[in-house]
Amino acid sequence: MEATLDARPDRRNALTGVPTRPAPGAERRSSARRTPFPAVSWSLPGEGSASITAAPGAPTLALPGPFPPLSAEPPVALLAGWRRYRDLELAGAGGMGRVYHARDGRSGAEVAVKFLLDARDPEERLREARLQSRVSDPGVLSVVDRGELGRYGWFAMPYVAGCTLKSARRGLELAEANELMVAVCRTVAAIHRTGIVHCDLNPRNVLVGAGPSGPHHPWVIDFGIAQEISAPRPWGAQRVVGTPSYMAPEQAMGKNHLLDPRTDIYGLGATLYELASGQRPFAAETSEAILTKAIHEDPRPLSELGAEVPPGLERIVLTCLEKDSEDRYGSADELADELELLVAGN
Ligand SMILES: Nc1ncnc2c1ncn2[C@@H]1O[C@H](COP(=O)(O)OP(=O)(O)OP(=O)(O)O)[C@@H](O)[C@H]1O
């Protein structure tokens, strides 16, 4: 793999410092066949966020963790007795947290409070809030409050009376969805400029509702597994973390030192793929099979799925989903520019 990469012109993006993709018209090859990824098999829980640890070099990964997880939910009595936020109603539940729609006990303002389920030390408990609060962009919700309740870290952000992009898709024309994705890409570019890689971009981690840009304003949420670009990774090379259908090959293989803005380009591409076709790039019964396909196989062309997709979109999506991150767009802004041209009909 190194020899192939070294042979490429080293064109780097000024902001992210990562190499840009080959010039338009450059030969496209099937990276699935060319890239010598190791054969691996996986053992993962369902299709939500997954977190597993592998023995070094082992072909089969086992369910992880030196510690048992905290209890699944913050106890009802704990929440009921909380004075800071009241009238908590579950708004969303994921692999890492519970999000409640709540009312500020003093001002009465509506907020979303996210409780982090699986964090064990104080730094880890507040990590997500720390990273999210660093991003200043209309597409990222501000962190308005944070703290700890019992053993649980929590943070509050404005409540979005809307739905996830996954749900919003049904009411959107493809062109509208692509336009919305231009804004999402711009926000992801801002996240990268802040020095953060999100690592979990997918249609459930984008909220859509009335906001600064209109009735379909997108917000990128869930910085639960986000990484600081210049900091050491919080977990080692053998831990695979993410949502399988949207994980770039380097993430699927646990090569965490390779996670960079182009890993998010892959997640954006998988999201675009799903918005265009209603399907994910790699369909399989188990997370293990999805990850294996993501590492070894080319995605099914959108045109073969019966979706009426402009050829330009197919090209954009496949560039995002390249196995080798150097073949993807070099920045989320570059992807946004391409999508913008497509939406404008050029
Ligand atoms: N600010 C908000 N306003 C309204 N609803 C929200 C807000 N933030 C999150 N939610 C809801 O909570 C759900 C879960 O949020 P989030 O993705 O942050 O949690 P998670 O536990 O990390 O999820 P997962 O592991 O499934 O990715 C979202 O899909 C959404 O439905």
Ligand SMILES: [Mg+2]
């Ligand atoms: Mg989520």
